Amino acid sequence: MKGNIPRSAACFPISVVQEITSLSARQIRYYEEQGLIDPERNQGNQRLFSMNDIDRCQEIKELIDQGLNIAGIKAVLSARNKNSG
DNA sequence: GTTCTCACA
């Protein structure tokens, strides 16, 4: 048994993301609307965020705080997607 | 507690 959970284990509701990302449910949902994040969904249509999605939301917030817009963030996501580091 | 829609600044 690995004891530790994978970073892709989506088991956090939007309420949890609010705390760790210090964002609002509206913003979190807003980012997903822009395609900045892609959380899983429960049978109840509830969003389930993983350590990866949560960490990403923080990155998104940072970019926006830097003066970037959805277009700019999407560019960053793409840049991070083309390489691991 | 969570999600969706419409309208506004």
Added chain:
DNA sequence: TGTGAGAA
């Protein structure tokens, strides 16, 4: 880009 109010 981010938020308020109403309904399920």
